[in-house]
Amino acid sequence: MDAPVPLFAMTGISKRYGGVKALDKASLALHAGRIHALLGENGAGKSTLIKIMSGVVQPDEGSLEFDGRAVRFPAPAAANDAGIVCIFQELSLIPDLSVADNIFIAMPPRRFGLIDRKTQRRMAEEWLALAGAEDVHPLAPVKDLPLSRRQMVEIAKALARRPRILILDEATSALTAADVGKILAVLKRLRSEGLALLYISHRMQEIEELADDCTIFRNGCNVASYPAGTKSHGEVVELMIGREYSHVFPPKPPPVQAATPPILEARGLTWTNRLRDISLAVRPGEIVGLGGLDGQGQRELLLALFGVLRGVTGEIRIEGSPVAIGGPSAAKAARIGMALIPEDRKTEGLMLPMSVRDNLSFAALGGLSTGGFIDRTAEARAVDEMLRLLAIKTEGIDVPVATLSGGNQQKVVIAKWLMMAPRIILLNDPTRGIDVGTKQEIYQLLRQLADRGVAILFYSTDYDELIGCCERVLVLYDGRIGRELAGNELTERALVGSALNIATDTEEAGYAPAIGA
Amino acid sequence: MSQDQAKPAPFRLAPVLRSIDPAIATAFACIVALLLVGSLYSSNFLSADYLLQQIQVGSFLAMAATGMMIVVLLGQIDLSVPWVMTVGAMMSTAAAGWGPVGSWCAIPIGILCGMLFGLVNGIGVAYLRVPSMIFTLGTNAVAQGLMIMRTGGAAPQDMATAAMRTLATGRVVADIPNALWIWMLIGVSTVFLLRRTTFGRSVYAIGNSERAAYLSGSRTRRITVLAFVMSGALSAFGGVLLAGYSTKAYQGMGDPYLLPAIAAVVLGGTSILGGRGTYLGTVAGVILITLLQSILSIMQIDESIRQIVYGLTIILMLLLYGRSAILRT
Numbered sequence: 039m040d041a042p043v044p045l046f047a048m049t050g051i052s053k054r055y056g057g058v059k060a061l062d063k064a065s066l067a068l069h070a071g072r073i074h075a076l077l078g079e080n081g082a083g084k085s086t087l088i089k090i091m092s093g094v095v096q097p098d099e100g101s102l103e104f105d106g107r108a109v110r111f112p113a114p115a116a117a118n119d120a121g122i123v124c125i126f127q128e129l130s131l132i133p134d135l136s137v138a139d140n141i142f143i144a145m146p147p148r149r150f151g152l153i154d155r156k157t158q159r160r161m162a163e164e165w166l167a168l169a170g171a172e173d174v175h176p177l178a179p180v181k182d183l184p185l186s187r188r189q190m191v192e193i194a195k196a197l198a199r200r201p202r203i204l205i206l207d208e209a210t211s212a213l214t215a216a217d218v219g220k221i222l223a224v225l226k227r228l229r230s231e232g233l234a235l236l237y238i239s240h241r242m243q244e245i246e247e248l249a250d251d252c253t254i255f256r257n258g259c260n261v262a263s264y265p266a267g268t269k270s271h272g273e274v275v276e277l278m279i280g281r282e283y284s285h286v287f288p289p290k291p292p293p294v295q296a297a298t299p300p301i302l303e304a305r306g307l308t309w310t311n312r313l314r315d316i317s318l319a320v321r322p323g324e325i326v327g328l329g330g331l332d333g334q335g336q337r338e339l340l341l342a343l344f345g346v347l348r349g350v351t352g353e354i355r356i357e358g359s360p361v362a363i364g365g366p367s368a369a370k371a372a373r374i375g376m377a378l379i380p381e382d383r384k385t386e387g388l389m390l391p392m393s394v395r396d397n398l399s400f401a402a403l404g405g406l407s408t409g410g411f412i413d414r415t416a417e418a419r420a421v422d423e424m425l426r427l428l429a430i431k432t433e434g435i436d437v438p439v440a441t442l443s444g445g446n447q448q449k450v451v452i453a454k455w456l457m458m459a460p461r462i463i464l465l466n467d468p469t470r471g472i473d474v475g476t477k478q479e480i481y482q483l484l485r486q487l488a489d490r491g492v493a494i495l496f497y498s499t500d501y502d503e504l505i506g507c508c509e510r511v512l513v514l515y516d517g518r519i520g521r522e523l524a525g526n527e528l529t530e531r532a533l534v535g536s537a538l539n540i541a542t543d544t545e546e547a548g549y550a551p552a553i554g555a
Numbered sequence: 556m557s558q559d560q561a562k563p564a565p566f567r568l569a570p571v572l573r574s575i576d577p578a579i580a581t582a583f584a585c586i587v588a589l590l591l592v593g594s595l596y597s598s599n600f601l602s603a604d605y606l607l608q609q610i611q612v613g614s615f616l617a618m619a620a621t622g623m624m625i626v627v628l629l630g631q632i633d634l635s636v637p638w639v640m641t642v643g644a645m646m647s648t649a650a651a652g653w654g655p656v657g658s659w660c661a662i663p664i665g666i667l668c669g670m671l672f673g674l675v676n677g678i679g680v681a682y683l684r685v686p687s688m689i690f691t692l693g694t695n696a697v698a699q700g701l702m703i704m705r706t707g708g709a710a711p712q713d714m715a716t717a718a719m720r721t722l723a724t725g726r727v728v729a730d731i732p733n734a735l736w737i738w739m740l741i742g743v744s745t746v747f748l749l750r751r752t753t754f755g756r757s758v759y760a761i762g763n764s765e766r767a768a769y770l771s772g773s774r775t776r777r778i779t780v781l782a783f784v785m786s787g788a789l790s791a792f793g794g795v796l797l798a799g800y801s802t803k804a805y806q807g808m809g810d811p812y813l814l815p816a817i818a819a820v821v822l823g824g825t826s827i828l829g830g831r832g833t834y835l836g837t838v839a840g841v842i843l844i845t846l847l848q849s850i851l852s853i854m855q856i857d858e859s860i861r862q863i864v865y866g867l868t869i870i871l872m873l874l875l876y877g878r879s880a881i882l883r884t
Binding site: 365370380389407411412 | 752
């Protein structure tokens, strides 16, 4: 690159965890006033690289240079002081504190040695506005905010530290299209103010819109660095996954006949003010999508169907007969055969410190044991079959599931439910923050399952995914099904439109989302 | 870079080394150190007879610690151990006073009473969602009150039955204390329970993430109740053995067992937050605590000083390795 001396440079960085090489002589250079996109599959080493940049982990070898001088960051605080601030993929907010408390958690404004709440609140408002989240109340407890709002608070918190280098690791993966638009505008403004930005995302459109430079990582090395826009979409994906990139979505079969009786049916489901009179039907072999803006009741709907929420009114029918589902253990029973792939794999889907084996077999343990005693051979066989079926990459079945990459962890969450051969699968945003290759495998898997007669209800924040995978999409708005899109109506424009058109009298009104070209 | 050079060799050794929990290794190292310190005071300290006697005494603690471990693995705690032990001891000796039938079923009655308290604990924690730290403390106080009420007016029979004495002090097979056989039996069953049953797997799962376990369709509340019932039963059985050892049951006999039971579990490498730990560690913890108490009593120092040294040593050992390890991701 013909740019002047980089603001920050890393050269020859290697890092290994146990026997696994996370980074192998990787390098990266960031320039002031430019947005640098980092691309790569999960497990390619991006997360480790930015953890080294921000002082969370120490490299085994290699050097870091800031402003032309060699630096070391023994702790995150050192990197912070130097002006490197990172927004991690895992949210770092404390749920029981208010938004303002969270933003100023490390350095609250003080008066006579005590926290000056008034100033803190005023400053929090300013930073929230700068982050494009003026609709978030600074005194609201973080736990009451939906995931997308929390992510915006996270960004405000990072800005409040006045960074010179801002790292965003999948910072938009939980956001709706409208929020992403706001964030992109904020990032462009920061660029013009002379910040160096390192941007990690699996969303191609965002990278195309934002990035000045791109670096692609694969297997712990930087395989290519190039000015943005000089490589085609296909080339980029090929470099990332190192294999031919063809159709992302498997072809859709002809729609399931309307005469087929539905296996899962809901009538008038209502829960507090989050779900209002929802009726839907899913037939065997169908993939039905749930769309709409984030936080319109999609998650609650899946939880209500799975029997997790208390006080749901309305009726759930399985194969035409009404059932009472008292909880997950009732939902997974053979006569219902329902599985839920939860939203947050780290706290809801997996027991992270436990082994891959224990996690995989846990949901299906009833079938793998007699009288409470686990049949070890049957368990090993079932685990092995799942590892092969989903091509889960792991060092062994006895390593903690936490050591797997994000994409492989998600595969474990899915596999543990497939092991009990469910008839109905509910998915809550299963591809959030996972790489293109794994996404593709998941799409294919869903299609195979549907072909075998499984009914799938699929919530996704990614519109492409809904269009590519689903026969029908139910667009939720404010706890109701606003519109049902099927067949040719199912376009990104229609999805965004029906998610917003109804929203004439809310805060999102009047905001034009950036529709991917 | 040193890792690079060491790369070819450890292929066979590494899995073996990795499978040994550093906490358990440290616990056993501490046991050896205590034995050496003890042998400085008395040459008897290393004799087989003395050690068997220690293990015999330790097996009462082991019962309570086993129950405590199961509950701690869940991410809960059982602070009702001291008075549930006393309940077990006092109820069984009282049953012995009902004549031949009573003395025949004395031990089951003691255990059954412990299970009842465990059931109350479990329901309180799992269904009423009261934090176990406060709920079990409450049941402990209730148990204490009930026992004092019983002995207030009348003087019930408090002598241990012959069966209880035999279990606690006899040596029927191979000159090994019966109490040790019992501990081995309970230990093997616990290891089997934790490793080979759906119950055990669920205990670890709930301890790691109750939410994930629940969403996976595990009956988390039932498992929690069951774990507390086991803890109650084991504590009460420990009390029964203790009564057999000291030939009678008395008020407050379980009081010195609360801290040791928790300390034995934690010193054995079980995470106090739940989800992680092995029974071997608890065995090491129990032996460690028992030897520590024994050495302190040999040293012939003032009781108050002994208590201080005892408490400080436990804190010191916890500082050494009992702190929760950071999960490497």
